[in-house]
Amino acid sequence: MDTYISTADPSVLLCLGVTAAFGIITFYKVKKNQVEKKCVFARDLLVLLLLEILCFVTLKSYVGLILFSMACLICYIYLPVQTMLPVDNKAVLITGSDSGIGHALAKYFDNLGFVVFASVLNKKGPGAEELKRSCSERLCVLQLDITSSSQIKEAYLNISEMVQNTGLWGVVNNAGILGFTADGELLPMSVYKQCMDVNFFGHVEVTKMFLPLLRKSKGRLINISSMAGIQGTSELWTKQEKHLLENLTPDVKKDYGEDYIQALKNFLLDMPVHCDSDLSPVLDDVLHALLAKSPHGLYTPGKSAYLSLCTFCYFPLWFYDFFMGKMQSTKSVPSALKASEAKNKNT
Numbered sequence: 001m002d003t004y005i006s007t008a009d010p011s012v013l014l015c016l017g018v019t020a021a022f023g024i025i026t027f028y029k030v031k032k033n034q035v036e037k038k039c040v041f042a043r044d045l046l047v048l049l050l051l052e053i054l055c056f057v058t059l060k061s062y063v064g065l066i067l068f069s070m071a072c073l074i075c076y077i078y079l080p081v082q083t084m085l086p087v088d089n090k091a092v093l094i095t096g097s098d099s100g101i102g103h104a105l106a107k108y109f110d111n112l113g114f115v116v117f118a119s120v121l122n123k124k125g126p127g128a129e130e131l132k133r134s135c136s137e138r139l140c141v142l143q144l145d146i147t148s149s150s151q152i153k154e155a156y157l158n159i160s161e162m163v164q165n166t167g168l169w170g171v172v173n174n175a176g177i178l179g180f181t182a183d184g185e186l187l188p189m190s191v192y193k194q195c196m197d198v199n200f201f202g203h204v205e206v207t208k209m210f211l212p213l214l215r216k217s218k219g220r221l222i223n224i225s226s227m228a229g230i231q232g233t234s235e236l237w238t239k240q241e242k243h244l245l246e247n248l249t250p251d252v253k254k255d256y257g258e259d260y261i262q263a264l265k266n267f268l269l270d271m272p273v274h275c276d277s278d279l280s281p282v283l284d285d286v287l288h289a290l291l292a293k294s295p296h297g298l299y300t301p302g303k304s305a306y307l308s309l310c311t312f313c314y315f316p317l318w319f320y321d322f323f324m325g326k327m328q329s330t331k332s333v334p335s336a337l338k339a340s341e342a343k344n345k346n347t
Helices: 010-032 039-058 063-078 100-112 126-134 149-166 189-217 234-246 250-256 258-274 280-291 306-314 317-328 335-346
Strands: 091-094 115-120 140-143 170-173 220-223
Touching: 091 100, 091 149, 100 115, 100 126, 100 280, 115 126, 115 149, 126 140, 140 149, 149 189, 170 189, 189 220, 220 280, 234 258, 250 258, 250 335, 306 317
Parallel strands: 091 115, 091 170, 115 140, 170 220
Antiparallel strands: none
């Protein structure tokens, strides 16, 4: 038995009317708020179109219309173009501003009119000098090694004196390191400890120290995690490879082989080729997190940046391992594993 849906059916016309009304509202909100990306409008309408197709397919009664109307309501609540707060000389602390994302954020926020406290690992380094040279007088470069409790305390006292009762609107925990990417057995304990000191405990201590200033302004705390936000240099990877090899036992070195470790270093050297040099998606998302009246709890800026996260959350672990292996394959295997595979083929 064939089912025919007439376009003159009142439920169909009402469904189309809901779509048109929602589209007009979304377009108006996008036009009114120029800070938000224009692709939001296209995204919302695409979602609506897919929902409407589903509605038409299942619309034997008013059930499909009810489902579609509920979907529109959910989209309106969770996919709006949010109103942004004014900058108004809001003060923001950004850690790790020597290079990479932190350096770009410091310049971007200074250009927008924020009072930027750009903390750097080396106040006399090229990154700090570039910020002093290219940014406005509002920007203040601070010496801050986030693994040093004394430097964190000193930075807090300096910023407190400058902002006084205004407080800090934002703390952006951006400082971080990318260690030599290798199998867990190959890495010495010093690498694990350094990673945790910088990428975790340092952020915790900075956060605890500056929370009183955030409370004064009822501001925002932003934590940035990146697989390759500070990519390193060939000299750094060579130095870390040497350190790794010096700490390996003879048996482990034999099982993995120096060719395999060299392939790991080559992967790090080739990483910049696969990374997008355009940081604007990151900058836009951090700005949204700082100024949106209702910021998101999680942002995944960049093309397909959400794929690995979604794969880990919603797919079996074996599929995630396969997926990440394809993305990060060094096209090399440890010597012992290669020998074992060859032996199995011969038997």
